[in-house]
Amino acid sequence: MIQNSSQSKFPQFPYSYWLNSTDIPSFPKLSQDTQVDVVIVGAGITGITTAYLLTKKGLKVAVVDAGQILNGTTGHTTAKITAQHDLIYSEFLSHFGKEKTRLYYEANHEALQFIKQIVDEHNIDCQFSEEDAYVYTCSDTYVEKIASEYKAYEELGISGSYVEKTPLPFSTKAAIIMKKQAQFNPVPFLKYLAGEVLRQGGEIYEQTTVVGVEKGNPAIIKTREGIKITCSHVVSSSHFPFNDPSGLYFARLHAERSYVLAVKTDKSYPGGMYLSAENPKRSLRSVIVNGKPMVIVGGESHKTGQGICTFQYYEALEKFAAETFGLREVAYRWSAQDLSTLDKLPYIGQELSGNSNILVATGYRKWGMSTSIVAALLNANLITGEGSRYQELFSPSRFHADPDIKTFVIQNVDVAKHLIAGKLEMTHKEIDQLQYDEGAVVRVNGKRTGAYRDTQGTMHLVDTTCTHMGCEVDWNEAERTWDCPCHGSRYSYEGKVIEGPAKKSLGKVESV
Template identity: 55%
Template sequence: MADQHTEEKFSETAWQASVDLPDFEPLKDNMKTDVVIVGGGITGITAAYLLVQEGLQVALVEAGKLLNGTTGHTTAKVTAQHGLIYDEFIQHLGKTNARLYYEANKEAMAFIRETIDTHGINCDFRTEDAYLYATTPKYKKKLEKEAAAYEKLNIDGGILEELPIDISVKNALVMKDQAQFHPLRYLAPLVKTIVDKGGRIFENTTAVHVERGEEPSVITRGDARVQAKYILSCSHFPFYEGTGFYFTRMHAERSYVVAIKPKMAYPGGMYISVDQPTRSLRSANIDGEALVLVGGEGHKTGQGIDTHDHYNALQTFGEDVLGIEKQVNRWSTQDLTTLDNLPYIGHLTSQSSEQNILVATGYRKWGMTNGTAAALLLKDLVLEKENRYTSLFTPSRFYADPSLKHFLRENFDVAKHLVEGKAETSNKEMKGLAKDEGAVVRIDGKRKGAYRDKDGELHVVDTTCTHVGCEVNWNGADRTWDCPCHGSRFSYSGEVIEGPAEKPLQKEYKVKLPSEGVFPSDG
């Protein structure tokens, strides 16, 4: 039987359901090129697009299908309004760096607009105002501080007492003239340009290691290698960390989206709450149907309540605000947050032996502009051009406040889950699993993960994450095993979906339950 994970890895997103992308063959033979890019999301594709236009030979390798990761699961807001961030940046990084962050994202927005105009791309690009809103007195004060930061940084926006949409708020903060689009329809023509200009794209090609040198090589799981002058790691989590120890400097967070056809007319605008749990709204036109994407419910990967409850909460919110005529799609996504909330973009490490290995990661759920800004910076680093954002985003930076505090907190959290996971008990029995149900079970006193698929077949794995040994937990909404320590995710049959883990979970056995529901003996 085919692995159901292949068929149901994630619920198909509204973007994926409305676009047909070309297929590309896996890399089978060794090759040499100027630049090899690992990762087929917005950063990797945009970087490849930019570099082929500079006359460089480029190869892009993607572990799965292009745009099937975070970019394919985004809410696709093209904005420099990234939550409550500018007051924090002024306090911890200084006014100059806070302004630089804003300008990097504003320039990324301008690049997207320009690219759309240049190629005449039909991707439902719309200029919209973006709103943060508070529903409690505590966050009302935080929004007032953020508004003061806007004023200090000359950001076009200001405090409002109410929203254009029917949500009761204490106050709101608008950032004028932001945008939204259909991300896959935007990126598909860039993929075509890459190929037309001689770029090579390889799907189902997993990069697992780097062989360093004057011209380093990317080694793939199939033992093929790509040698290049530069390696760009644009995968969600860096596939190769060198001595950067990125897994200790970022944490993974999941969030959820429900695409609905509303009963009420949508007034325009993009909205996101600053209170927790987060609530996000934007409109989308998918094949002529007016939809609204209701998002939020963020939590650390592998931690928290039953994941189905997050979708239910978003449905309730959508019903309360707009009414729901029907639900069209639902999906979840994952992104990484760095110690100081700035992305890591630039040289992988400060070591001279790794200066031709570049990385882009840690977008904190704002990948449309941050990912584009990353591609623009990576292009200049490859071409050895000056770029005023190099120091701001360099991965080797360290701001004592808040980086040290966050480093200690995140790694204490990892240690806690490492210990608690080993001690966790389960009373769930394998023979009691219903179809399409998964759970942590005990077999001969050992912690295992079991999932009974829709055909009644059991898939049993060892729940020890292959990264640093934390115990994974079951995600019923996505049918995955998720690690609470560093965000690695595995299919129900144990295959790696997202890193930093590189190896699959150990498979214990795979059997078909008899029709009477009695589980056969282990022997």
């Protein structure tokens, strides 16, 4: 395996084991106007599952993706399927009441059962296994919080237990267990679903960027090349909603990155899935890589574009893995980006009351394996007119005074701070100081410029002004990307959009 000379313990480039484990088919670019019943924008787990459900019901569906299918957050997850989304149920009880909190649990529990049923029925080889899920603490500060969470489990009728010790090879103060959760490899699972979409007459298109929608019935989707898709319903499952201004999602969502290692260890893994209650987060689960048992170690989250020297997050996980299990090899490293809403509940369903045929699914808060299935089931039912008991709970047009207002203010003050600071920031490197495989913000003809000298010595220069709302992007060393600290847009070192809400590439800067 090629190693980075400056970071020799890690693979040189980040790459997800899930994506490397399975041959993923490629699909054509949409090249002409077309008409379907439903257009689904985004070909991750939400989009593919929604298409699977709708094509099974006889609807003509087209799935379009700006890049390659499954290469977004879906392909970079830790792939836990669980309704145990950290310590949330005690908090949700106080904010939303017992009925809505119980609905949240039931929606995610049903999602797990949906995946399990499909895996079992079709014998999909995706390393699906049932595991107990733990949230543990090594800090006295969190013992009371875990005890409160267990009381919430009891009140809600969730199958779980409170313990002080876990099977992990270090001492814990307390832990809460949610029984019979699961883990899997999402890529072969979704490869099967994508195949079923095609067999049922659905269409999948890659490298097709949607830039807007002409609202109405029918609605008309517009691509960057000017191609139009006429449809009765539109589902935005593109991580960040492609029709952002309509729902003001840039002000109602914030993006965070977290990091993952797949490691070969000296000690055997004890089974189960684990998450620390305290920060920095530590997430653990098992995996088989090329026939060998390994451990997936995740955590170290920060707001996108606001991390300092992003290799430090991989190094922190590597140190934790070595101290916990003994470390033989770091086989893979990757990172993921996810969005959080103002109140921690995802936005799923009808976008606005006046546009019943435009639906969204976003804000999974790093728990997308279950929540995306919740979204697919809910949106598919709304499109077919069957309705859902979860419709009100996840409605994108909701607003809760507590905690929405406080979160809204904090997030947008943070955006304003980075918008101003980026414009005034001093540069600390000269362009001729950049080594091979090094990037930095520099000045070119007096203008703030993003510069990266690749492994062949070629210099790539981009305008650092994000094309979404004008914030200044910063260099992400570990991923070799330009990341926006305001709303989470990410670009390749050449300036091409990797993740939205931005739709346009960074501008090019002429060489000095």
